[in-house]
Amino acid sequence: MRADRLITLLLLLQNRGRLTARELAAELEVSVRTVHRDIEALGASGVPVCADRGPAGGFRLVDGYRTRLTGLTGAEADSLLFAGAPGQAAELGLGADLATARLKLEAALPTALAGRVRVVQDRFHLDAPAWFRDADPVPYLAAIAQAVWDQRVVRADYRRWRGDVRRELLPLGLVLKGGAWYLVARADGAPEPRTYRVSRFLAVEVLGETFDRPEGFGLAAYWEESARRLEAACLQQTARLRLSPRAARLLPVRFGSAGVAALAGAGAPDAEGWVEVAMAVENDRVAVGDLLRLGPGAEVLDPPGLRAAVRQAVRELAGLYEVLGGPGPAVPGGHVADGPDPGGPSPVR
Structure with missing residues (x-):
């Protein structure tokens, strides 16, 4: 709606000072021509907007002018939960509400505090999705x-x-x-x-x-308990592993808290720097794929069934590459070669 856009335009000029028509158009997601029409509308309504000419020019409010139109609507208040995650707010249809709410909050703050908010925004950023993973399509x-x-x-x-x-x-x-x-x-x-x-x-x-x-x-209590139940159901056994220094460094990256806990209880390194750890893992089918991601720097010592499953997977991989490209380098005895990650069960029904 145009009224909402005019308020946002006014708050942008109040909070950020001089802005060009192109900068305002980018913030409001409208054309430069629309910005000029909106500036004229603000002036006609009594808002003292000045236009500075020249390369460093732009639009600004007369020094000392401040609007008191800083009350939040219901939708804007709802959007504040996602103040650190604008992408997720947009997915929920709250992107515009969040942008306006942040401007209103900034406008309501004393000048010194508003400056601190801008400094924090420049120096801290929340990016929720994991690395190397496209966001799920969520049309509904x-x-x-x-x-x-x-x-x-x-x-x-x-x-x-x-x-x-x-x-x-x-x-x-x-x-x-x-x-x-x-x-x-x-x-x-x-x-x-x-x-x-x-x-x-x-x-x-x-x-x-x-x-x-x-x-x-x-909701929060349900999710916490559900996550505990899922972890208990998935981590069905404890694997004893022998890890090279590189694989030990990868353990927290690949296995999260389970890897951190395993390293905390690691034994003393041997002469080559390898250590033994005990780590909770999922069933054999999932654990094989997870452990193969550690490459040849990880050896499964126990349980025997998991060790045998890893050995079988390595044999199948070696056979596959011999068929496709001729014999490759020998797999070190007792160590695990790199292989594909077959994935694991989803926590949802």
Whole structure:
């Protein structure tokens, strides 16, 4: 709406000082011509806007002028939860609201504090998604978010590992984890909530029917407990590993907290710098792929079943490369060669 854009334009000039028409157009995502029309509208409404000519010129407010139009709308207040994650706010349809809310907050601050805010913005930045990973496509996120807010039932087609399903869901909350969105919802008739990865929704229809939230349900508490249950279910065994110095350095990178804990209990290094650790891992199928990512600097010592599974995977890889490209370098005895990561089970249903 034009009224909202005029307020944003006014706050930009108040908070940042002189700005060119092109800079304002980029901030407002409009054309330069539209900026000139909006500047004229502000002037006609009594806002003292000056136009400075020349290479260093631009538009500015008369010295000393400050607007008091700094109250937040409901949508702007909602958007502040994502003040450090503008990309995720945009996915939820709150991008413009967040931008305006930040400008209003900055305008309401004393000059010294507003300057500190700008310094922090220049020096600290939050980037939620993991490295080397494109964001999941989430075409239905905004609709799901609105259903969560309005407590409305949704009818959804969802892609599971075991096949696609259609369900009516009672959406209780959204969680952003590692750059991916998850919906916590109760399937109609199910006693307990479940977790659904938003990118796997194939179709979503928000129904007119509303529902009551379960008494005492807390999204943060549910997610924390769900994460604990998932970790306990996935980490089914303890592997004893012999690691080269390089593989030991990679352990926290590849395995996160489990790798950190394993290194904390590592034994003394041998003459070549290799150490032995005990680390919680998933079932053999998943653990093989994870451990192969450490390359030839990792040897599985126990349990015997996992060691045998890794050995078999290495043999199959060696055979594959002999067929495709002739014999390659020998695999060091007892050590693990690099190989593909077959992935693991998803934490969602």
